Amino acid sequence: MQEIVIGNSRFSVAELIGKGGEGEVYAIKGRSGQAVKIYNAGLRSKREDKVRAMVGEGLAIKTDLVAYPGEIVTDNQGNFLGFVMRLVSGYRPLHELYSPKSRQRYFPKADYRFIVHTALNVARAVGKVHQTGCVIGDLNHSGVLVAQDATVALIDADSFQFRLNGKSYPCVVGVPDFTPPELHGKNLASVERTIEHDNFGLAVAIFHLLFMGRHPYAGRYSGPDISMGDAIAQNRFAFSLTRQSATRTTPPPAH
Ligand SMILES: Nc1ncnc2c1ncn2[C@@H]1O[C@H](COP(=O)(O)OP(=O)(O)O)[C@@H](O)[C@H]1O
Ligand SMILES: [Mg+2]
Missing domain, CATH: 1.10.510.10 (Transferase(Phosphotransferase) domain 1)
Structure with a gap:
């Protein structure tokens, strides 16, 4: 079990909650309601300043609608690993x-x-x-x-x-x-x-x-196949009767 340091106290990480492109999120033994994000090793030095600034600003105590970084997490030698945040569970x-x-x-x-x-x-x-x-x-x-x-x-x-x-x-x-x-x-x-x-x-x-998972830029474009990103970039919004001549895009079937 990995040991982490928060402030001057040592904790152990508990179960893995999630994994993203930048790191892993764990529960913390003895700190229910909180989680730790540990960055992938290659990203730590790039993120350290930003996370320290966010913690220093006290963003986490300004709202509980957002899992802002609340405390810095290091290893036993004081090297930056990541941060503590609110554990969002049941969502x-x-x-x-x-x-x-x-x-x-x-x-x-x-x-x-x-x-x-x-x-x-x-x-x-x-x-x-x-x-x-x-x-x-x-x-x-x-x-x-x-x-x-x-x-x-x-x-x-x-x-x-x-x-x-x-x-x-x-x-x-x-x-x-x-x-x-x-x-x-x-x-x-x-x-x-x-x-x-x-x-x-x-x-x-x-x-x-x-609209039941429909993307606002969904539609049938009369030109070549384009991605949703292209449809946005080219302003091909189909759910507007007045603009269909300009967008050359009609709403998807069954609309
Ligand atoms: N505060 C949190 N509470 C509960 N689960 C979380 C929390 N933060 C992240 N996770 C879980 O971990 C996953 C990866 O976190 P995220 O911050 O999106 O990673 P990355 O920035 O590395 O892509 C999320 O998709 C989610 O499942
Ligand atoms: Mg991210």
């Missing part, structure tokens, strides 16, 4: 609610009222991030978690764009389906993300919720 990723098939399985009692309630809570959580001075940047269907009472929690907060004392710590990634037209083709590692960019991703998430 499911947003896509398991908006796609009807998995909704039946994971949210069997969810009706349309529940969906609208969730959409409002997603918007609230995103607004909260902006109030704390961050931009999500990589807003997507896996970073938004939903509970059986329609409350919402955001994870992967260490990827958020964050500014402190004139220094900007960027969000270096993004999912094409949630990325606004003006960012397609840009280098996400260096471009400054804005609240408006997040609002596009939020609108995509809400559309998915309200």
Whole structure:
């Protein structure tokens, strides 16, 4: 069992909760309700400054809707490993609610009222991030978690764009389906993300919720096959009767 140090105290990690592209998330023995994210070895030095800045700002105590880094975690020699955050348990990723098939399985009692309630809570959580001075940047269907009472929690907060004392710590990634037209083709590692960019991703998430997992840019384009990212980049929004001549895209079948 791996030993970790939080403040001046030693802890052991408990079960593995999740694994992403950047590291692993574990429960912590003796700290119920909290989790530790341990970065892959190659990423630690790149992330250390940003995580220390986020912890120093006290973001984690500003809201419990977001699993912000709350404390620094090191090994026994004091080398940076990652951070402690709120353990979000009993929640499911947003896509398991908006796609009807998995909704039946994971949210069997969810009706349309529940969906609208969730959409409002997603918007609230995103607004909260902006109030704390961050931009999500990589807003997507896996970073938004939903509970059986329609409350919402955001994870992967260490990827958020964050500014402190004139220094900007960027969000270096993004999912094409949630990325606004003006960012397609840009280098996400260096471009400054804005609240408006997040609002596009939020609108995509809400559309998915309200229209049974349908993407707002779904449609039949009369030209060659294009990806969803291309459809966004080219502004081919099909659910508008007035613009069909310009977009050359009609809504998908059964709409
Ligand atoms: N605070 C948390 N509470 C519960 N599970 C979490 C938490 N943070 C992350 N996870 C789980 O770990 C996985 C990877 O975390 P994430 O931060 O998205 O990783 P990465 O940034 O490496 O892609 C998530 O998909 C989720 O299942
Ligand atoms: Mg991440």
